[in-house]
Amino acid sequence: MKITKIETILIEEFPNICFVQVHTDEGFVGLGETYFGAEAVSAWIHDMGANVLLGKDPLTIDKHWQDLVGFVGARSTGIENRGRSALDVALWDILGQVSNQPIYQLLGGATRDKIQAYNTCAGYQYTRKRPKHASLPVDNWNTHIEEGPYEDLEGFLYRADELAESLISEGFMGMKIWPLDPFAEATKGRYISMEDLKKAIEPFEKIRKRVGDKIEIMVEMHSLWDLRTAKQIAQVLDDYRPFWYEDPIRMDNLDSLQNFARSTRFATAASETLGTRWAFREVMEKQAADVIIFDPTYTGGISEAKKxxxxxxxxxxxxxxxxxxxxxxxAVDVHLSINAPNALVQECVRAFYNTWYKELVTEVPVVKDGFVYPLTGPGLGTKLNPEVFTRSDVTIKESKV
Structure with a gap:
């Protein structure tokens, strides 16, 4: 079996997502995806990735992973590694289709049949705009768009107590919120006044006052703060018993991350911004995080995630x-979490999987009563909906043998 064609699929409505399809001469088509810089990732896939993969056996996945490293971008979440991640996922999807097994089975089988979930409190429009995690435009905080019951970004900003009750009613064990971000934007993360800090912690106060400890609170800090200010924030938020502090500072100084982790009574989680096992090895060696968070479509695909x-x-x-x-x-996340014996919890966004996820793919992992269930079809267990290819805002680019 040989790889005959590689496609990238970009959709203007979702400008950060780059879908990849890897075609074979035996009719198998593997699906992959990555996020951020979609046009640049697409260019790398056709300029570099296609040269490595076209005409090759798709099942020699480890060899391809090494060959796709290239001269630059080997230890990061940059364009090269995100392109490699998307291609790696597509190759695993082919392997699953060839063997007629879901990916979690290929990884060694299920260590659980479901995994508990927490809800990241984004809203319906959150990824329909340009990347916002490092710089959040004002209009993303003041749109007041109501499209349904899951406008959870507005929920945590203005009625966090009601949002907590809603999530508890659906069985979620936790909720991730980021009310501190606007204050980081104002000072580049170097200072927060006590007055602003009191405003920022209002959602935490509302949650604990209304529901007590019935739900965990994950504090998303988006790597926006310097060490001094992050520690100041944590000293105040510790009173609200957070489940973890996620990416409190930039991940470019792990000694500083270790310093932060030792300064708080609660867990430090890191980091979706890191790429490959070598970066995470340093985090673990320095005992700089209590929970290892990573994105398999940033850090090197399923192959690297397993390591x-x-x-x-x-x-x-x-x-x-x-x-x-x-x-x-x-879908990739859930396959990994179902297999991994040390998986703690699965992040999900109910505003996404209840709406636009289903517009783009044929199957989405089921979230029910606070647990996520894996797709059980061969490979990923999902494909792009046929309607994706006929959208007026789709751009498809291909490389062939």
Whole structure:
């Protein structure tokens, strides 16, 4: 069997997502995905990735992973590694189709039949705009768009207590919120006044006052703060018993991350911004995080995710895969979490999987009563909907043998 064609599929409505399809001469088509810089990733896939893969056996996945490393971008979440991640996922999808097994089975089988979920409180429009995690435009905080019951970004900003009750009613064990971000934007993360800090913690106060400890709170800090200010924030938020502090500072100084982790009574989680096992090895060696979070479509695909998971297990650390991106990544996440013995919890976004995820792919992992269930079809268990290819805002680029 040989790879005969590689396609990238970009959709203007979702400008951060790059879908990849890898075609074979035996009719198998593997699906992959990555997020951020979609046009640049697409260019790399056709300029570099296609030269490595076209005409080759799709099942020699480890060899292809090494050959796709290239001269630059080997240890990062940059364009090269995200392109490699998407291609790696597509190759695993082909392997699953050829063997007629779901990916979690190929990884060694299920260690559980479902995994508990927490909800990242994004809204319906959150990924329909340009990347916002590092710089959040004002209009993303003041749109007041109501499209249904899951406008959860507005929920945590204005009625966090009601949102917590809603999530508890659906069985979620936790909720991730980021009310501190606007204050980081104002000072580049170097200062927060006590007055602003009091405003920022209002959602936490509302949640604990209304529901007590019936739901966990994950504090998303988006790597926006310097060490001093992050520690100041944590000293105040510790009173609200957060489940973890996620990416409190930039991940470019792990000694500083270790410093932060030792300064708080609660867990530090890191980091979707890191790429490959070598970056995570340093986090683990320095004991700089209590929970290893990674995105398999940033860090090197399923192949690299499996290695990171096993390494974390050796360090007695739990893992939690990153969602809040696209539907294929969510499917990959759940396959990994179902297999990994040290998986702690699965991130999901109810505003996504209940709406636009289903517009783009044929199947989405079921979230029910606070648990996520894996897709059980061969490979990923999902494909792009046929309607994707006829959208007026779709751009399809292909490389052939």
């Amino acid at each position: 990171i998971i096993s390494m974390a297990e050796a360090y007695q650390l739990p893992i939690a895969t990153h969602d809040c991106v696209g539907p294929v990544s969510f």
